[in-house]
Amino acid sequence: MVLKDVLAKEARPAFMLGNEAIVRGALEADVKLVAFYPGAPTSEVLDTFSAALDSFDYQMEISSNEKVALEVVAGGAFSGIRSLTAMKSVGTNVASDILFVLGYTGVRGGLVIVMADDPHAHSSQSEEDGRFFGPNAYIPMLEPSSVQEAKDMTKKAFEISERHRVPVIIRTVTRVNHQSGIVQLEKFERKEFKKVKWQALSEKFTTLGEVARQKKLKMLKRSIALSQEFETSEFNSITQSDSEIGIITSSVSYLHVLEALKILGLQNKISILKLGTTYPLPRKLIQSFIKKLRKLIVVEELSPYLEKEVYVLAKDTNPDLKIFGKLSGAFSEAWEYNPDIVAKGIALSIESKRHEYNDFIINAKKLRVNLPDRFPTFCAGCPHRATFVALNQALKIQVSKGQNHYFANDIGCYSMWIYPPISRSDSSLCMGAGVGVANGLSHVIEERVVAIIGDSTFFHAGIPAVVNAVHNGNKFTLFVLDNSVTAMTGQQYNPSTEYIAGGKKGKKVLIEDICKGIGVEFVEVVDSYDVKNNVEIFRKALAFDGLSVVVSRRECALYGDRVKRRQGIPIVPYYVDKTMCKRPYVCLRSFYCPAYELDKDKQPRISLELCDGCSVCSKLCPLNSIKRAGVKK
Amino acid sequence: MSLDVFICGVGGQGLVLLTRVIGDACARSGIKIITGEMYGLSQRSGAVSVHMRIGDDAFSPLIPIGKADIMIALEAIESLRYIEYLKKDAVILLNKRIMHPPIETSEIIAKKFNKDYFSLDQVLKNLEKWTPNIALVDALKLAKESGNVRTENTVFLGCLSALEAFPVEEENVKQSITDSVPKKTVEMNLKAFELGRKNAYDSLCKKVACREKN
Numbered sequence: 001m002v003l004k005d006v007l008a009k010e011a012r013p014a015f016m017l018g019n020e021a022i023v024r025g026a027l028e029a030d031v032k033l034v035a036f037y038p039g040a041p042t043s044e045v046l047d048t049f050s051a052a053l054d055s056f057d058y059q060m061e062i063s064s065n066e067k068v069a070l071e072v073v074a075g076g077a078f079s080g081i082r083s084l085t086a087m088k089s090v091g092t093n094v095a096s097d098i099l100f101v102l103g104y105t106g107v108r109g110g111l112v113i114v115m116a117d118d119p120h121a122h123s124s125q126s127e128e129d130g131r132f133f134g135p136n137a138y139i140p141m142l143e144p145s146s147v148q149e150a151k152d153m154t155k156k157a158f159e160i161s162e163r164h165r166v167p168v169i170i171r172t173v174t175r176v177n178h179q180s181g182i183v184q185l186e187k188f189e190r191k192e193f194k195k196v197k198w199q200a201l202s203e204k205f206t207t208l209g210e211v212a213r214q215k216k217l218k219m220l221k222r223s224i225a226l227s228q229e230f231e232t233s234e235f236n237s238i239t240q241s242d243s244e245i246g247i248i249t250s251s252v253s254y255l256h257v258l259e260a261l262k263i264l265g266l267q268n269k270i271s272i273l274k275l276g277t278t279y280p281l282p283r284k285l286i287q288s289f290i291k292k293l294r295k296l297i298v299v300e301e302l303s304p305y306l307e308k309e310v311y312v313l314a315k316d317t318n319p320d321l322k323i324f325g326k327l328s329g330a331f332s333e334a335w336e337y338n339p340d341i342v343a344k345g346i347a348l349s350i351e352s353k354r355h356e357y358n359d360f361i362i363n364a365k366k367l368r369v370n371l372p373d374r375f376p377t378f379c380a381g382c383p384h385r386a387t388f389v390a391l392n393q394a395l396k397i398q399v400s401k402g403q404n405h406y407f408a409n410d411i412g413c414y415s416m417w418i419y420p421p422i423s424r425s426d427s428s429l430c431m432g433a434g435v436g437v438a439n440g441l442s443h444v445i446e447e448r449v450v451a452i453i454g455d456s457t458f459f460h461a462g463i464p465a466v467v468n469a470v471h472n473g474n475k476f477t478l479f480v481l482d483n484s485v486t487a488m489t490g491q492q493y494n495p496s497t498e499y500i501a502g503g504k505k506g507k508k509v510l511i512e513d514i515c516k517g518i519g520v521e522f523v524e525v526v527d528s529y530d531v532k533n534n535v536e537i538f539r540k541a542l543a544f545d546g547l548s549v550v551v552s553r554r555e556c557a558l559y560g561d562r563v564k565r566r567q568g569i570p571i572v573p574y575y576v577d578k579t580m581c582k583r584p585y586v587c588l589r590s591f592y593c594p595a596y597e598l599d600k601d602k603q604p605r606i607s608l609e610l611c612d613g614c615s616v617c618s619k620l621c622p623l624n625s626i627k628r629a630g631v632k633k
Numbered sequence: 634m635s636l637d638v639f640i641c642g643v644g645g646q647g648l649v650l651l652t653r654v655i656g657d658a659c660a661r662s663g664i665k666i667i668t669g670e671m672y673g674l675s676q677r678s679g680a681v682s683v684h685m686r687i688g689d690d691a692f693s694p695l696i697p698i699g700k701a702d703i704m705i706a707l708e709a710i711e712s713l714r715y716i717e718y719l720k721k722d723a724v725i726l727l728n729k730r731i732m733h734p735p736i737e738t739s740e741i742i743a744k745k746f747n748k749d750y751f752s753l754d755q756v757l758k759n760l761e762k763w764t765p766n767i768a769l770v771d772a773l774k775l776a777k778e779s780g781n782v783r784t785e786n787t788v789f790l791g792c793l794s795a796l797e798a799f800p801v802e803e804e805n806v807k808q809s810i811t812d813s814v815p816k817k818t819v820e821m822n823l824k825a826f827e828l829g830r831k832n833a834y835d836s837l838c839k840k841v842a843c844r845e846k847n
Contacts, residue, residue: 015656364717
């Protein structure tokens with residue numbers, strides 16, 4: 001991250017990540033309160049705000065989940081303070097309870113909610129289309145296609161929010177959040193942060209029964225007003241041509257459309273309506289665009305959200321209009337788009353020259369025969385690997401005693417247990433669901449249920465399911481893999497860290513204290529690296545006739561490295577003593593560390609560049625042939 | 634005109650920083666650039682790729698199939714994973730380094746050594762079926778020479794900056810390196826940049842058009 005560009009006070013061009021541009025837009029809008037739970041592809045919004053906290057006077061929180069984060073910023077917005085949160089698509093599900101309510105209550109200060117969908121499920125459990133939150137909650141929605149728009153829309157969203165007293169969603173997709181490009185920075189001045197007097201505001205944010213029914217009517221009027229405003233929004237644009245063929249598109253698909261038309265040699269030969277305000281839709285603008293067209297192609301990822309709206313509008317305006325999109329079969333509702341897919345879909349719709357690129361893919365596949373896969377895997381030094389080595393041994397012992405297992409995985413780095421070469425997990429669902437289903441499974445299956453959850457996920461959505469297990473007497477074993485940070489999204493602080501946003505000192509919340517406090521009878525805390533001793537403790541937990549919780553604790557290796565570097569503590573790698581190694585391959589068979597490979601003598605070799613010095617493999621080697629090397633530079 | 638560069642490697646090799654430096658240098662030079670970055674699920678050791686598009690004529694953050702002019706492969710095996718993005722005469726800057734994924738090693742042991750590692754020779758043989766313009770770079774060696782083993786990415790930046798097709802002036806790239814890398818490593822990165830550039834003039838520039846040597 002190049003923080004200097006986010007901080008720059010002067011107007012100039014800068015190269016930025018979409019997420020950084022969102023932060024810049026919010027800073028230019030003088031945002032005063034931000035709160036997040038990290039989630040790809042939005043995590044860099046949190047990281048950038050956290051890094052910039054020293055330079056500006058906003059309040060910031062890394063919250064325990066997305067719902068809490070949205071409630072935190074709602075508190076700010078109720079008080080007239082400009083506030084922002086960002087969350088990944090599935091995080092919006094968690095926050096949706098308060099999201100719908102905020103549609104009713106409205107807000108006083110600008111409230112912007114960045115919601116990032118992840119077509120292609122690059123880093124999510126589903127390809128959810130969050131656009132339906134807009135119309136469902138009557139909350140306006142803007143969709144940037146480029147990094148420049150990401151900044152401009154974020155800034156503008158605060159004004160829209162305050163004008164209509166409603167939260168505004170900035171809906172992005174991974175290819176916008178993780179797109180970088182040139183952004184024109186604007187000069188900005190920030191006002192000093194001051195607490196407000198609630199009593200001076202005298203406003204109520206309530207909704208229930210009759211109050212809700214009245215607010216619903218207001219909400220409908222608000223959406224009409226927004227729709228009228230969006231008819232002339234700068235974020236909707238038409239590129240006119242003489243053709244009777246038009247394209248309606250939004251988000252990153254707009255950029256793919258421009259590229260696709262170039263590929264097909266149709267640049268400036270097809271009219272384009274690019275929509276930036278996708279709820280409420282500028283209906284008149286759409287109607288005037290489609291009025292004289294013969295054919296219309298709708299290009300959007302995931303659901304036919306715009307396409308269905310266009311069908312409705314065309315019924316009155318242009319009933320003979322031929323509409324191409326997902327419903328016509330030209331495009332798929334599955335997976336993300338790219339210029340080639342869009343070019344193919346356009347060509348199919350208008351029967352133009354076909355866009356052929358299959359030969360490239362077929363030939364490339366031939367060159368990839370026997371190419372090894374590179375699945376996501378645990379980093380060198382990852383404490384989860386050590387936990388799993390001990391757990392696998394404990395499970396094996398229990399199996400030999402007649403106890404079999406159901407394995408409930410959860411969302412975090414440990415999810416990677418579902419990938420080869422380990423490939424072990426009976427379920428891997430959504431945040432905290434491993435503990436939730438463990439409750440149900442413990443009622444109905446004969447096997448012992450083993451649930452795994454990380455520290456951050458435990459705080460996020462795991463606790464209610466553990467309370468449920470204690471109260472109902474459900475018997476299973478829960479392993480909490482506590483690596484002190486939210487590792488998978490970039491090692492953000494969480495309640496298990498002694499730091500909070502901006503690297504300030506916070507209070508570490510102990511998982512074992514929570515478990516003991518709610519009445520779990522078997523609670524053990526172990527050091528993840530202590531594999532040999534952990535096997536027996538894990539086994540006892542599995543054999544316990546009741547709910548057992550084991551907290552396996554050791555900080556994330558990447559986070560630990562960062563701390564070590566800061567404190568000047570060297571990382572001492574290990575090496576295999578070739579004279580002692582008799583090649584039993586224990587280090588390779590059960591450990592799967594990316595620092596390992598085989599040398600030309602078929603002996604294990606540790607890459608000094610990759611080894612993190614965790615020492616776990618050295619403890620597993622029956623021949624003691626793995627030793628500490630010199631200090632790494 | 635546009636120059637499409639496909640960058641690939643393994644998490645932890647500094648692809649993101651490399652992208653930042655080039656982007657910052659473009660911003661400094663008034664050149665348009667757009668990128669699409671794929672970090673993958675894992676922080677380290679997973680596949681990472683960046684679509685980089687420099688110039689006015691590129692719209693999408695993703696390079697169309699068969700259109701990339703240059704590939705920078707920070708890890709050799711990864712080059713084949715994205716080969717379909719390259720033009721048939723594309724330039725490939727290929728790191729000699731192979732980082733064998735754990736699954737490959739575990740399969741070799743499971744098959745009792747009736748299987749070998751995917752080798753650099755195999756990579757080269759397959760790449761040559763696509764394009765003749767391949768420059769092999771021993772980036773780890775050059776990075777070590779610079780005094781910081783983590784500067785492989787900057788070595789490649791040096792190689793790239795020698796190419797005629799790369800539109801950013803050397804001075805602007807160096808300024809961006811200075812502004813973007815940790816302060817303690819600026820000198821080592823600038824050295825790695827020079828070593829990469831020299832490496833290009835010594836080998837690559839015999840095959841591919843390069844900028845005039847300063």
